[in-house]
Amino acid sequence: xxxxxxxxxxxxxxxxxxxITYSVFIDALNKSGIRLKRKxxxxxxxxxxxxxxxxxxxxxxxxxx
Numbered sequence: 001x002x003x004x005x006x007x008x009x010x011x012x013x014x015x016x017x018x019x020i021t022y023s024v025f026i027d028a029l030n031k032s033g034i035r036l037k038r039k040x041x042x043x044x045x046x047x048x049x050x051x052x053x054x055x056x057x058x059x060x061x062x063x064x065x
Contacts, residue, residue: 003039004038006042007038007039007041007042008022008038008042010042010045010046011025011038011041011042011045013045014045014049014052014056015056018053018056020056020060025056025059025060027063028056028059028060028062028063029055029059031059031062031063032058032059032061032062032063033062034055034058034059034062036055041055
């Protein structure tokens with residue numbers, strides 16, 4: 001449970017820097033069909049911001065299409 005909270009906090013911080021909320025991001029991921037676990041998303045947010053931003057952009061674009 002503690003790790004899940006940490007992952008969510010990291011993801012939330014990363015998506016806020018890009019102007020959306022955690023819940024909007026997770027909803028966009030689900031609608032776009034992108035299936036990544038929170039652990040992987042948190043790792044990308046910390047270690048590879050460019051890859052995380054690419055996933056975020058693809059998810060939001062697909063969710064609005």
